[in-house]
Amino acid sequence: GAVVSQHPSRVICKSGTSVKIECRSLDFQATTMFWYRQFPKQSLMLMATSNEGSKATYEQGVEKDKFLINHASLTLSTLTVTSAHPEDSSFYICSARGTGGGEKLFFGSGTQLSVL
């Protein structure tokens, strides 16, 4: 069945470094990818929406220059946290919608980012 593979599952980095998170769709083509972030005891918050081959649409309050999203192919989307700071420490998760559209979404297993 359709699966979204997200890596890494956990990353610890120093402040000021950049971290890349990958989401790959397996056995289906992801035309749309949603990126979420979750702080402890809070909701999954939508950060941005990306469609294959076009620029991502960011939610209000999310810095596009800090959270770089690339969706260059129908099977791969990446989120790069540039110049990470401790306040960027969070749980990041991707969600993909296939070419059939509709409400069916497939989720990655998430990435726990800790910035020291």
Place this chain on the structure above:
Amino acid sequence: GNSVTQMEGPVTLSEEAFLTINCTYTATGYPSLFWYVQYPGEGLQLLLKATKADDKGSNKGFEATYRKETTSFHLEKGSVQVSDSAVYFCALNNQAGRRALTFGSGTRLQVQP
């Protein structure tokens, strides 16, 4: 705007106990409502959904009824098992699938043998 509020966990139950996880929502129009489950080390999976008022979604012994009058979609199961231990997310979508889901904060369920 849209929002989803669900009870804070963790919820700890003994095997075969009755489960209720409360979820209420705020939304314009007539949203579709969902429960997702995340098992350890895995992505969120759709557990059940309801698309209109009074609909009951059900799957794997879990049920939830779309209550428009109380704007609620509480998750229930009559007899939980250890294998039900996971994080449960309530969510809504009110733009016919064109937008991302709005999630609650998740509720961790721990079932003890």
